[in-house]
Every structure is written in structure tokens, then in C-alpha cells.
Amino acid sequence: MTITQQVIQQLINGISLGSVYALIALGYTMVYGIIRLINFAHGEVFMIGAFVGYFAITVLGLPFIAAIIIAMVFCAILGMIVERLAYKPLRKAHRVAALMTAVGVSMFFQNAAIALKWIGASPKGFPRVIEVQRYHIMENVSITSDRLLTMGVALLLMFLLQFIVHKTLMGKAMRAVSLDKDTAQLMGINVDKTISFTFALGSALAAAAGVLFALNYGVVVYQMGLLPGLKAFVSAVLGGIGIIPGAMLGGMLIGIVEVSVSAAGYSMVRDAVAFTILILVLLVRPAGLFGKNVREKV
Amino acid sequence: MLKIENLHVYYGAIHAIKGVSLEVNEGEIVTLIGANGAGKTSILRTISGLERAKEGTVEYMSQNIGALPATEIVKMGISHVPEGRRVFTNLTVTENLELGAYLSKNKKANAASMKLVFEHFPRLHERRNQVSGTLSGGEQQMLAMGRALMSKPKLMMLDEPSMGLAPILVRQIFSIIEEIHKEGTTILLIEQNAHMALSIADKGYVLETGKIVIQGPAKELLESEDVRNAYLGGAAADAKC
Ligand SMILES: Nc1ncnc2c1ncn2[C@@H]1O[C@H](COP(=O)(O)OP(=O)(O)O)[C@@H](O)[C@H]1O
Ligand SMILES: [Mg+2]
Numbered sequence: 001m002t003i004t005q006q007v008i009q010q011l012i013n014g015i016s017l018g019s020v021y022a023l024i025a026l027g028y029t030m031v032y033g034i035i036r037l038i039n040f041a042h043g044e045v046f047m048i049g050a051f052v053g054y055f056a057i058t059v060l061g062l063p064f065i066a067a068i069i070i071a072m073v074f075c076a077i078l079g080m081i082v083e084r085l086a087y088k089p090l091r092k093a094h095r096v097a098a099l100m101t102a103v104g105v106s107m108f109f110q111n112a113a114i115a116l117k118w119i120g121a122s123p124k125g126f127p128r129v130i131e132v133q134r135y136h137i138m139e140n141v142s143i144t145s146d147r148l149l150t151m152g153v154a155l156l157l158m159f160l161l162q163f164i165v166h167k168t169l170m171g172k173a174m175r176a177v178s179l180d181k182d183t184a185q186l187m188g189i190n191v192d193k194t195i196s197f198t199f200a201l202g203s204a205l206a207a208a209a210g211v212l213f214a215l216n217y218g219v220v221v222y223q224m225g226l227l228p229g230l231k232a233f234v235s236a237v238l239g240g241i242g243i244i245p246g247a248m249l250g251g252m253l254i255g256i257v258e259v260s261v262s263a264a265g266y267s268m269v270r271d272a273v274a275f276t277i278l279i280l281v282l283l284v285r286p287a288g289l290f291g292k293n294v295r296e297k298v
Numbered sequence: 299m300l301k302i303e304n305l306h307v308y309y310g311a312i313h314a315i316k317g318v319s320l321e322v323n324e325g326e327i328v329t330l331i332g333a334n335g336a337g338k339t340s341i342l343r344t345i346s347g348l349e350r351a352k353e354g355t356v357e358y359m360s361q362n363i364g365a366l367p368a369t370e371i372v373k374m375g376i377s378h379v380p381e382g383r384r385v386f387t388n389l390t391v392t393e394n395l396e397l398g399a400y401l402s403k404n405k406k407a408n409a410a411s412m413k414l415v416f417e418h419f420p421r422l423h424e425r426r427n428q429v430s431g432t433l434s435g436g437e438q439q440m441l442a443m444g445r446a447l448m449s450k451p452k453l454m455m456l457d458e459p460s461m462g463l464a465p466i467l468v469r470q471i472f473s474i475i476e477e478i479h480k481e482g483t484t485i486l487l488i489e490q491n492a493h494m495a496l497s498i499a500d501k502g503y504v505l506e507t508g509k510i511v512i513q514g515p516a517k518e519l520l521e522s523e524d525v526r527n528a529y530l531g532g533a534a535a536d537a538k539c
Contacts, residue, residue, distance in 0.1 A: 172393050173400065176386045182348050183384040185368040186377070188401035188449065 005140040010260050012137075016147040018255020019154035020216075023209035024232030025239070025247035026161060027202025033178040033242035034198045036095065037087060040102040042206055043229020044109035045082075049075045049207025050126075050214040050224060051119060057127055064129040068153065068211045072204035079203025080196045088192070106225075113222035123221035126214040150212045157208055158248055161201065165244060174198055178242070227271060231258070234278040240288030249289065299324040299484055300345070300376075300453060305354035307340050314340045316508040317354070322453065327475075327485040329495040329516065331529055332505035338488045339381050341505075342455050345486075346378045347371045358453070373401055375452035379459060381488075383442040387431030391422055394430050394441055398448025408448070415444040418474055436467040443471075447478065454478065455486040460494065472498055492529040496520045504529065 024046055031039045049071040056067035086105050090098045113119045133145045165171035176184040177194045185191055213228060214220045235254045239246025254274055261270045281288060300322040307315035315337045322328045332338050343349040345356055347368035356364045363371055372378075377398075386394050395415060399408040416423040419440040425433060430441055439459055446454055456475065460468040468491065476498055479485050489495035496502050499516040504525060512525060519525045 169396065169400065172389060172397055175388055175393075176397055179386050179388050180384055182343075183380055183386070184397075185348065186346060186372060186380065187397045187445070188369045188372040189397070190369055 001140045005138070006263070008138070009141045010263050011256060012141070012143050013147070013263075014256030014259035015252055016143075016151050016255070017216075017259055018235075018252035019151050019158075020209045020213050020251075021228065021232045021235045021254050022248045022251025023154050023157060023205045023212075024228060025235040025251045026158070026244065027206045028233050028236040029239070029242055029244060029247040030174075030198050030202045032236070033244075034174065034195055035087065035091065035098075037098050037102065038233070038241075039087075039202075040099070040229075040233075041082060041086075041105035041109060042202070043225030043232070044106050044113075045075050045079060045203045045225070046206040046210040046213070046229060046232075047113065047220075047222060047225035048078065048109065048210070049203075050210030050220045051113070052207065053211030053214060054124065054126055054220045055118070057129060064149075064211075064215070067129075068208050071207040071211050075207035075210075076200035076204040079199040083196055083199040088195075110222055110225075119222060121222060123219045126218050126220050128218070129215065146215055150216060153208065153212060157205060161205065161244070164201070170194070170197060231271075231274045234274045234281075237278060238281050238288055240291030243288065243290045246288055246290035299359060300486070301355075301357040302341070302345070303355045303357070305341065305344065305356070306352045307337075307344050307349055308352050309340075314508055315344070315351075318505070318508070318510055319354075320503050320510065320513070322484060322486050324452075324484055325482075326501060327479055327487060327499045328501045328503070329487045329489055329492075329499040330503045330505055331489050331492040331495055333529075334490065335507075336505040337508045338505055339457055342378060342380075342457050342486075342488060345371075345455065346376065369401075372449060375450075377446040377449050377451035377454050379442045379446045379454065379456040381457035382461070383435075383438045385430045385433070385438045385441045385445070387429070389430060390427055391430050391433070391441055392426045394445050395422075395448050398445035401449065407450075411448050411450060415447050418447070418477060419444050436463050436471075439463065439467075439471060440474075443474065443478075447483075451483060453484045453486065455488070457488045458490060459487075460489065460491045468494060492525070493520070496525075 024042065027042050028039060031037055052071040052074045053067040056062045056070045057064065062070065082105060086101050087098055090101060114121045130145055130149060134142045136142045165174060173184065173189045173194050174197065176187065176189060177191055181191050231254055232251060235250035236247045238253060239250030254277065257273055257277065258270050261273050303319045305315050305318045318341060330338055330341065340349060344351050347366055351364055355362055358374060358376065363374065386397065395412055399411060402408055421437055422440055422444055425437065430438065433441060443459065459471050463471065472494055475485060475487065487495055487499065496516045496519050502514065502516045502519040503510050504512040512519065512522070
């Protein structure tokens with residue numbers, strides 16, 4: 001296997017994993033963009049999405065794509081409820097209060113998952129819904145069908161998101177609200193509804209990511225949101241928090257780096273890599289790759 | 299059309315508006331002038347529903363609107379061009395205008411409004427696909443006004459539209475305000491540029507630290523010694539305009 005083949009192979013694997021991180025990162029970044037909150041419960045939405053997908057397949061016997069759609073709808077509604085109950089009352093409070101609340105919501109969901117008898121603390125095998133085939137792209141470079149499906153679904157969703165944000169009136173309202181809530185209201189935009197919609201979008205993407213992740217790793221468990229959630233958060237910061245294309249690129253980059261580190265034989269430290277990147281970004285370029293470097297007042 | 303009575307607005311302990319009453323009749327241009335910090339912006343924001351009065355009433359078309367959310371007030375035909383333009387700098391010119399018509403689902407009517415806006419502001423048409431953050435100050439003012447026109451307001455309120463603009467642009471903006479007025483929109487105009495504002499207005503109010511201190515027909519205010527001394531700065535202001 002030549003170096004070039006190695007590199008191409010790791011790029012493919014990295015983009016596949018990274019597209020999942022990107023989907024989660026989009027939720028972090030959109031929510032931050034609109035209410036300046038790091039929603040630390042977002043990883044749990046990802047976990048819940050994976051479980052909804054799991055039950056849709058194992059209990060309801062639905063096909064994979066239908067399971068993703070159900071998980072997305074479920075989590076979209078869940079996201080709106082969490083926003084309404086936990087974050088909306090704190091919108092005018094200090095940001096640290098909202099941040100601590102997000103951490104609390106995250107712990108609540110993890111513990112609720114353990115307490116629920118159909119979820120519990122022990123991992124469950126995610127069914128092999130598609131036959132895993134290996135497609136050879138070139139000599140020594142291949143991609144498996146589950147990875148291909150992951151990338152395909154993720155890219156489609158990102159494309160859809162871009163369409164919503166840039167072409168629909170709601171998307172334009174989202175961008176207006178994230179810039180200037182008062183002036184948005186002067187246009188007749190309902191700020192509460194727009195924030196709610198943003199949570200729905202971000203949560204739906206996290207749910208899809210959860211189901212895709214479960215498909216790739218073959219397992220669902222109550223803590224599964226933790227590491228991917230944190231890595232996606234790093235992705236969002238790396239791309240520039242609040243910036244949608246930044247989250248997409250950041251996710252891909254984190255995925256590629258993680259896969260490359262593993263391939264180079266350092267899989268023991270692959271989780272640490274994301275956090276090293278976080279620290280480096282915060283030290284060197286806190287606004288991220290796509291952000292303007294302005295200091296933010298807290 | 300718009301009637302404000304005994305309005306009091308607070309920011310925490312700061313008593314910003316202290317019992318203001320004013321009236322705008324349909325078809326008029328009314329101007330509210332006063333120095334920086336007098337409370338002009340606070341009054342407009344209260345009319346729009348962005349601030350709440352602690353006391354007093356805001357009546358529009360014989361209906362008390364003091365407790366309505368901002369989105370309802372826009373729906374009733376009041377549009378507000380905010381101080382400092384506040385265009386959505388991350389959106390294009392066209393997108394800004396589309397948001398101006400956010401509440402109207404009638405695509406045809408919106409397209410017609412946009413066409414009208416482009417007639418008033420050919421410059422915006424040239425820049426329609428440009429991100430509005432890259433526009434000059436004058437162009438952003440035009441966009442803020444165009445955006446406000448998109449909702450086909452009955453009453454248009456402008457907060458210091460001349461702020462920071464070169465004299466030639468100020469004249470242009472004022473003549474467009476007159477055009478909009480001729481097309482049937484009632485105008486409430488806030489200005490520090492008292493001379494310009496009074497010269498196009500029917501009626502004027504002078505605000506000082508949260509209170510109306512002088513009011514009357516614009517012509518009379520232009521000639522009044524008090525107003526000339528305090529707000530027109532005598533000959534200096536005449537030269538500036
Ligand atoms: N958000 C706010 N918080 C506290 N004080 C404010 C706020 N907005 C305005 N003020 C105060 O209210 C007074 C009136 O301000 P404003 O309405 O902006 O006046 P003007 O538009 O005439 O310059 C000023 O003393 C100002 O400092
Ligand atoms: Mg002001």
C-alpha cells in the first residue's frame with residue numbers, strides 16, 4: 001500500500017466519521033448563533049435520536065431511512081420542548097446560568113435513559129440494517145456501504161439545511177434574529193418561534209447523526225452522546241462557533257484527524273486529539289477558522 | 299391616527315420619558331426634535347412595542363396598542379426605521395427587503411412593493427445581490443427605509459435618518475421622505491437636524507430630558523427665537539443645511 005493510497009483511504013474514512021460530527025456541530029453552532037448558548041445537552045439529543053432509531057427498527061420493524069426520519073421528528077419536538085422549558089425562561093439571565101442549565105439537562109437525559117427500563121445502563125447491539133459491502137475505488141482504497149450511506153445522508157441533510165437557511169423565509173428570519181432581535185421584531189418576525197425552529201432543526205440533525213453513528217459502530221448506549229458531542233463541539237469551535245459552513249468543515253477536519261491518528265497507530269490517544277485541537281484553537285485563533293477575530297464580551 | 303398621552307418610560311431606575319403627550323394626524327409629517335439623550339428613540343421604541351411604558355397610553359387608529367407585541371404593531375401598519383439603520387448586514391439587499399414584507403404572504407404584492415422601493419432607490423437595485431454590510435452609510439439608510447416600506451405602512455417612523463450622512467445625501471434622503479409622504483404615508487420623523495426636519499414637517503415637538511418643552515406648527519417653530527437659539531444654533535445651522 002503506497003502512501004497516497006493510505007492518505008486517500010484515511011480521507012474517505014475521516015470524511016465519513018467527520019460528516020457525523022458535522023451534523024452534530026451544526027446544532028451547536030446554530031443554537032449558539034441565535035441565543036449565544038453552548039447547548040451542552042445536544043450530545044444527549046444525539047443519543048436519544050439513536051435510541052429512537054433503534055426502537056423504530058427493532059420494535060416497529062421500520063426500514064433504516066424511515067427510522068432516521070422518525071428519530072429526526074422526535075428529536076425536533078424534543079429540542080423545542082427543552083428550549084421552551086429549560087432555556088427560554090433564562091433568556092435574559094446571565095449566560096452562565098443558561099450554561100449550567102444545559103449541563104443539568106444533559107445529566108437529566110443521561111440519568112433518565114438509565115432509569116428507563118427499555119434503555120438502561122448496558123449497551124444494546126444496533127441491528128445490521130444494510131448488508132455491508134466493500135466497494136473498491138482504486139487499488140487498496142475502498143469504502144463500505146454503511147460509510148457510503150452515512151456520507152450520503154449527511155451530505156443530503158447539510159444540503160437541505162443550506163437550502164432552508166438561505167432560500168426560505170424562515171431561514172432568512174433565523175439569520176436576522178441571530179444578528180439583531182429587536183430589528184427582527186420590527187419586521188414582524190416572531191423571535192420565539194424562530195428560536196424554537198432553530199432548536200428543532202439542530203436537534204433533528206443530531207438525531208440523524210445519532211442513528212448514523214449507531215449504524216457504523218453497531219451499538220447504542222446511554223453515554224454515547226458524550227464523546228461525539230464533545231468532538232462536535234470542538235468542530236463547531238474550530239470552524240468558528242455560530243458559522244454554519246464552519247461547523248461543516250470543522251466536523252470533517254476533526255473526523256479526518258481522528259481517523260489519521262488511529263491509522264498511524266495511536267488509537268489510544270485519538271479522543272485526546274480533539275481536545276488538544278480545542279485548546280490550540282482557543283489559544284491561537286479563538287474565533288475559529290471562519291470567524292472574525294473579535295473579542296466577545298461575556 | 300397616533301395619540302400618545304402622559305407616557306412614562308423607565309430603564310430600571312432611570313426615568314427616561316416623563317409624561318410625554320403627542321399626536322400625529324393622518325397625512326401629516328410630524329417631527330420630534332431634541333438633543334442627544336433627550337428620549338426621542340425611547341418614544342419610538344415604545345410605540346413599536348420594543349419598550350413598555352410604565353404609565354400612559356399609546357393609541358393608534360383609536361385602539362390602545364400599548365400592550366401589543368411588536369409583531370402585532372407592524373401588522374397594524376406602523377413601520378419603524380431604527381436609529382443607526384440596523385440593516386441585517388449578514389443578508390443581501392434583496393433579502394433585507396424580503397424580510398421587510400415578512401408578514402405578507404402575497405408574493406405578487408411583495409414583488410410590486412419591491413419594484414416600488416427600487417423606483418425610490420435605484421441605487422438599491424444596482425446593489426440588490428450585495429451583502430448589505432458592504433453598503434455605504436447612505437445606502438444602508440436607503441435600505442432601512444426601503445425595508446420599512448415593504449410592509450406598506452400607514453405610518454412610517456424614522457429615527458435620525460440623517461445621522462452621519464454627508465449633506466448631499468441628507469437632502470436626498472429628505473426628498474425621498476417627502477415623496478413617500480406624497481404617496482399617502484403619514485410620517486413621524488425624529489431628528490437632531492432640526493432645521494431640515496422642521497422645513498418638511500407640518501408640526502413639531504421639541505423634547506428635552508424626557509419632556510416636551512415646545513410644540514406647534516413647524517413654520518412657527520422654525521421662526522421661534524427659543525428653538526432657533528437652542529436647536530438651530532442660529533446662523534451656523536443654516537449654513538450647515
Ligand atoms: N437601554 C437603555 N438602558 C438604560 N438607559 C437607557 C437605555 N436606552 C436609553 N437610555 C437612557 O434614556 C435616555 C433617553 O435615551 P434615548 O431615548 O436614546 O434618547 P435620544 O434618542 O433622544 O438620544 C438617555 O438618558 C439614555 O441614557
Ligand atoms: Mg436616539
